[in-house]
Amino acid sequence: AATRAKRAAEQARAHDRRRQRRLGKTADGQWVHVGVLKQLEGMGIDGRLAAEALRQHNNKFHPSLHACTDPDSAMVLQQSMAAAAAEAAGGVGAAAGGGGTRRRGSRARRNQRASV
Secondary structure, eight states: OHHHHHHHHHHHHHHHHHHHHHHOBOTTSOBOOHHHHHHHHHTTOOHHHHHHHHHHTTTOHHHHHHHHHSHHHHHHHHHHHHHHHHHHTTSOTTTTTSTTOOOTTOHHHHHGGGOO
16 A cells, blocks of 8 residues: 555656646746646636746746736736747747747747646
8 A cells, every 4th residue: 555655656746747847947947836836726727827927937926826816917927828829839920029930949839838
């Protein structure tokens, strides 16, 4: 029974590490903290929106919570996500600040991996 519990815990940690890689990094270069993301999701906040807030606010819980719950801040997050999605898709690069050029492996593409 102890071995089974240990294996389950290892699998959960591995899942969190994979999810963390998909979520990308914050503005200051840290990986998005999955535990903080889970807290925000547990409060009913959309995971993609919470992940974007954590990226922009360097994993800080309260500023990210405010960004997700304040209507004006949430709209800015959604616009940022939409611009990143357009850039990652090779669409409207100029709207995302890409000047019409497609950047492979860009942070924009990593940022869209928040829907895990």
